[in-house]
Amino acid sequence: xxxxxxxxxxxxxxxxxxxxxxxxxxxxxxxxxxxxxxxxxxxxxxxxxxxxxxxxxxxxxxxxxxxxxxxxxxxxxxxxxxxxxxxxxxxxxxxxxxxxxxxxxxxxxxxxxxxxxxxxxxxxxxxxxxxxxxxxxxxxxxxxxxxxxxxxxxxxxxxxxxxxxxxxxxxxxxxxxxxxxxxxxxxxxxxxxxxxxxxxxxxxxxxxxxxxxxxxxxxxxxxxxxxxxxxxxxxxxxxxxxxxxxxxxxxxxxxxxxxxxxxxxxxxxxxxxxxxxxxxxxxxxxxxxxxxxxxxxxxxxxxxxxxxxxxxxxxxxxxxxxxxxxxxxxxxxxxxxxxxxxxxxxxxxxxxxxxxxxxxxxxxxxxxxxxxxxxxxxxxxxxxxxxxxxxxxxxxxxxxxxxxxxxxxxxxxxxxxxxxxxxxxxxxxxxxxxxxxxxxxxxxxxxxxxxxxxxxxxxxxxxxxxxxxxxxxxxxxxxxxxxxxxxxxxxxxxxxxxxxx
Amino acid sequence: xxxxxxxxxxxxxxxxxxxxxxxxxxxxxxxxxxxxxxxxxxxxxxxxxxxxxxxxxxxxxxxxxxxxxxxxxxxxxxxxxxxxxxxxxxxxxxxxxxxxxxxxxxxxxxxxxxxxxxxxxxxxxxxxxxxxxxxxxxxxxxxxxxxxxxxxxxxxxxxxxxxxxxxxxxxxxxxxxxxxxxxxxxxxxxxxxxxxxxxxxxxxxxxxxxxxxxxxxxxxxxxxxxxxxxxxxxxxxxxxxx
Numbered sequence: 053x054x055x056x057x058x059x060x061x062x063x064x065x066x067x068x069x070x071x072x073x074x075x076x077x078x079x080x081x082x083x084x085x086x087x088x089x090x091x092x093x094x095x096x097x098x099x100x101x102x103x104x105x106x107x108x109x110x111x112x113x114x115x116x117x118x119x120x121x122x123x124x125x126x127x128x129x130x131x132x133x134x135x136x137x138x139x140x141x142x143x144x145x146x147x148x149x150x151x152x153x154x155x156x157x158x159x160x161x162x163x164x165x166x167x168x169x170x171x172x173x174x175x176x177x178x179x180x181x182x183x184x185x186x187x188x189x190x191x192x193x194x195x196x197x198x199x200x201x202x203x204x205x206x207x208x209x210x211x212x213x214x215x216x217x218x219x220x221x222x223x224x225x226x227x228x229x230x231x232x233x234x235x236x237x238x239x240x241x242x243x244x245x246x247x248x249x250x251x252x253x254x255x256x257x258x259x260x261x262x263x264x265x266x267x268x269x270x271x272x273x274x275x276x277x278x279x280x281x282x283x284x285x286x287x288x289x290x291x292x293x294x295x296x297x298x299x300x301x302x303x304x305x306x307x308x309x310x311x312x313x314x315x316x317x318x319x320x321x322x323x324x325x326x327x328x329x330x331x332x333x334x335x336x337x338x339x340x341x342x343x344x345x346x347x348x349x350x351x352x353x354x355x356x357x358x359x360x361x362x363x364x365x366x367x368x369x370x371x372x373x374x375x376x377x378x379x380x381x382x383x384x385x386x387x388x389x390x391x392x393x394x395x396x397x398x399x400x401x402x403x404x405x406x407x408x409x410x411x412x413x414x415x416x417x418x419x420x421x422x423x424x425x426x427x428x429x430x431x432x433x434x435x436x437x438x439x440x441x442x443x444x445x446x447x448x449x450x451x452x453x454x455x456x457x458x459x460x461x462x463x464x465x466x467x468x469x470x471x472x473x474x475x476x477x478x479x480x481x482x483x484x485x486x487x488x489x490x491x492x493x494x495x496x497x498x499x500x501x502x503x504x505x506x507x508x509x510x511x512x513x514x515x516x517x518x519x520x521x522x523x524x525x526x527x528x529x530x531x532x533x534x535x536x537x538x539x540x541x542x543x544x545x546x547x548x549x550x551x552x553x
Numbered sequence: 554x555x556x557x558x559x560x561x562x563x564x565x566x567x568x569x570x571x572x573x574x575x576x577x578x579x580x581x582x583x584x585x586x587x588x589x590x591x592x593x594x595x596x597x598x599x600x601x602x603x604x605x606x607x608x609x610x611x612x613x614x615x616x617x618x619x620x621x622x623x624x625x626x627x628x629x630x631x632x633x634x635x636x637x638x639x640x641x642x643x644x645x646x647x648x649x650x651x652x653x654x655x656x657x658x659x660x661x662x663x664x665x666x667x668x669x670x671x672x673x674x675x676x677x678x679x680x681x682x683x684x685x686x687x688x689x690x691x692x693x694x695x696x697x698x699x700x701x702x703x704x705x706x707x708x709x710x711x712x713x714x715x716x717x718x719x720x721x722x723x724x725x726x727x728x729x730x731x732x733x734x735x736x737x738x739x740x741x742x743x744x745x746x747x748x749x750x751x752x753x754x755x756x757x758x759x760x761x762x763x764x765x766x767x768x769x770x771x772x773x774x775x776x777x778x779x780x781x782x783x784x785x786x787x788x789x790x791x792x793x794x795x
Contacts, residue, residue: 426629426650500628500650503611 061115061129061181064108064137068174071104072167079163097163098152101170105145108177112137125245128183131539135532136180136317139393143309144173146400146511150407151302153505165205169306172198176314183325185234185244188318192230192282195311196223202306203299215298222291226281233274237326240268249326275322276332282315283369284362286342296362304358305403308365312372313392320376320385324540336377340468343370344475352482355416357406360482361399364441367479368395374456374468382537387452387459389533394440394452394522401437401515404508405430409501417486422499424490430504433516435487440519442483443476448522593782596620602642613648614769616656628652632765634684644671644690649678653761655701656684663690666708668726679758683719691723694731696754714751718743 059066078100079093112134122128148169175194182188200223204216238244241252277288284292296304323332347367354360372395375388408430409420424431440449453476460469504512522529598615599607602623609615612629619633624641627633631648636657639646644662654660654676666672674688677695682688686699690707693699697711700719705711708726715729718736729735732751734743 500610 061127063111063115064141065174065177067104067108067111068170068177071101072170072174075100075104075170076164076167079167093163094166095152097166098148101166102145102148102152104170105141105148105173109138109141109145112141122183125247126184126187127178127181128246129181130542132321132536133181133317135389135536136313137177139396140173140176140180140310140313140317143313143396143400144169144306146396146515147302147306147309147403149507149511150305150400150404152507162205165202165303168198168202168205172202173310176310179314180317180321182318183246183321185237185246185249188322189227189231189234192315192318193227195314196227196282199223199307199311202303203295205303206300209298211298212300213298215295218291218298219295222281226278226288229274229281230278233271233276233278236268236271236274240271246322246325253327272327272332273335276335279315279319279322280335280339283312283319284366285339285369285373286346286366287339289343289346289366292366293359293362297356297358301358301403301407304361305400305407308361308403309396309399312365312369313396316372316388316392320388320540323376324385333377336373337465337468340370340373340377341471343367343373344472345370348475348479351479355418357415357417357420360417361402361406364479364483365395365399367475368441371453371456371472371476374460374465374472377460377465377468381459381463382541383455383459383462385537385540386530386533387455389536390529391452391456393529393533394448394519397515397518398437398440398449401433401512401519402441404512404515405434405437408504408508408512417489419499420486421489421493424492426500431490433512434490436516436520438483438486442480444480446520446523448519451523451526593785605641605645607639607641614765614772616768617772628678630762632762632768634658641674644673646674646676648676649680649695651678651758651762652676652680652682653758653765654682655686658682658684658686658688660688661690663707666690666726668708670708670710672707679755681758681761696751696758698754698757714746714754716746716750 075097079097082093082096115129115134148166151166151169172195175191175198179188179191179195182191200216200220203219204213206212234244237249241249243249243252281288296307299307343366347363347365347370351360351363351367354363368391372388372391375384375391409423420434423434436447440447443450443453453472457469457472460466460472596618598617598620599609600620600622601607605624607621607623607625607627609621609627610629610631613627613631613633615621615627615633616635616637618635619637620639621627621633622638622640622642624645625639626645626647627639628648628650630651632653633639633648634654634656637654638659638661639654640659640661642662643664646660646662648654660674662674663672670692672690673692674690676682676688676693677697679696680693680699681697682693682699683701683703685702687704688699689705691705691709691711693705693711694713694715696713697715697717699705699711699717700721702720703717704722705717706723706725706727709723709728711717711723711729712731714732716734717723717729717740718734720738721736721740722738723729723735723740727740729740732746734746735741736743
C-alpha cells in the first residue's frame, strides 16, 4: 500500500486520471443523449480539462517542498520532476486553451480529443517521474498510444489518417527498439531500477564481452535510439514532418510541445542515473549536429507553414541536445532546461498564431503576407516570435541559445557550440524571410481570418510577454533550473563527477 | 394573320406592362388586423433572410441606419455609411478588406447575370464607392474608385485601378479594363490612370478608414436604447405583446 507521503506525490496523476474518467463518462452521457443529437461537447470538455490541468499545476506546486519521494522504487518525485511536471502542465494548459475556442468550429468535433490529451498528459507525468525501465516504457506507451489516436483524429481527412498510420508504425517500431534495449540491459544486469542500474554502472564496465560483468552497449544504444525517435532528432526524424503536417494544427501543437518536455526530462534522468558513462554521448553528439544542420537546411526549403515549424523544431531539438551531448554537466542540464522552457513558450506562441489564421487557407508561408497590413498586432507578435526563434539578442530565444552554447563550451564541446552558432546564423535567414514576407511583400490574395478568440489572445499575450521581457528579470528562471539540476544530481548518486568536465 | 395577332398582343403588353385588371383594395383593414405605423425598434441594421445572416467583421464600421439584408459579408476595416442598403437576397454580396460604401448607396443582386459570371456582387479590397451609387451583381476588383451617383449594372466588371467618374452608368456586361478612367451615360473611356494615381488608391482607402475611426469610436458594443424603451413602457403603458 501507498503511505500518505507517496499518495501526496501522486496527487496530480490521480487528479488527471479521475478527471479523464469523469470527462469521458460525462461526454458520453451528454453528447450521445437523444435530446441533443451529436452535440459538439468539445468546448465544455476542453474548458473543464483546462481547469483540471491548472488544478494539477497547483497540486504539483504544493508538492514541491517534498524533496525526494520514492514510491515503491518505481516512481521518484523530487525537485527536478516537480518542475518538469509544471513545465509539462503549463504546455498542456496552453495547448488546451488554444483548443477551447476551436471546439465550436468545424475541425474538432470529438470531445475524446481532450480526454486523450489529458490521458497522455498523465502518462507523461508518470514518464517524468519514472525510475524504473518498465514503468518508463509503460508510461511512454500510454503517451504514444494516445498520440496515435490524436494524430488520426480527423477522420475525414486523408492526411490525418496517413499521419496516424505513419506515426503508429514508426512509433511502434521505436518502442520495440526501446523495449529491446531495456531487455538487453535487464538481461545482462538483472535489474531494471534506475538507482540500482546506476550503482551497477559505477562498478561494472561497459560493453565487456562477458555479459555477466558488463552492461551491453547495444542495449543502451537501442534505448537512446528509441529516445531519439521520440524527440525527432535527426537520423530518426522521418515521421515528424508528415505526421505534424497531417494532423490537426492543435494536435500538432500538442505533439511538438508536451512530449519534448517529458521525454527530455526522462532522457536526462535515465542517462544521468543509469548510464552515466559517456558511451551514449557520441550518439547524441551526432544527433545534435545532424538535427541542427537538417533543421536549418530543410526549413529553408519549406513552403508550408506546418512543415516549416516542424523543421524548425527539429533544429531546436538539435540545440537542446547540445545541453547534454557534452556530458551531463550541471551547466548542460541547466541550459537544457532553460532551452526547454523557452522553446515551450515560443512554440505555444507560434501555434497560437497558426491556430488563429488556420480557418482561412493559410497552409502556405506566402499566405502569411497579408497580416502585416491586416492585423498589425498579429504581425508584431509573429515577428517577435520569429526573431526569438532565430535568437536575436534581447529576446528569450537568444537567452536559451546563448546558455546552451555556453554550456557546450564549458564542457569542452567546442565543435557543437561553433556549429550551433553557424546554423543559427543561417536560420536567421529564413526566420527573417518570414518577417520580410509579412511586412514588405505585397500579398497576392487577401484572406481575412476570423477574430482571435479570447483564450487564444490570452495565451499569445502571456507567451509573447515572456519572450520579450524575459531578459529583464532572468534570475527566477536560472534559480529554478539550477534547483532542478541540483535535484537531479543530488539524487543520481554520481554527484558532479559523472561528467566530462 | 397569326403573326399580326402576335405582334398586337406583344404591343399591347408593351403599352402597359404593369396593367392589372381590377384589383379591389379594401381601404379599411379587416377586423382584428393591426399594423403599426410606428415601430419602436426602428429599422434593424442586420436583417437575416432565410438562413443567411449578414456578417460584419468586428473591425468594420456600419452606420446605424444602413441596412444589411441576407447574404452579405462585410470584412475587416470596411465602412458602410448612412442610409446604404446592401440587399443580398438572391445572391451574395461581399466586401473585401478596407472597402468603403458611402451614404445612400443601394447594392443589390440579380438572380442571374447576362454574362457567364456568377451574379454575385463582389467588391474587392481598397475599393471606394461614392454616395448615391447603385450597384447590381457586378464585380469591382481591388483598388477602384466609383464616383458619386454611378450605376453599375449586372455582369459588369470594373478591373483593378479603374476610376468611374461621378454619374457614369455602366451598362450590363461591360468590362472596364484595368487602369482606365470612364465617365458618362453609357460610360465611355476618358483617359488612363496615371502612375501616381495608381499608387494613391490604397492610401486613399486607408485614409477613409482612419477618418471613420472616430465614427467607430462613437458607438458602444450595445445600445442604451432599451433603457429608453423601458422608461416609455413604465410611463406610457406601451406593452410589447398584444
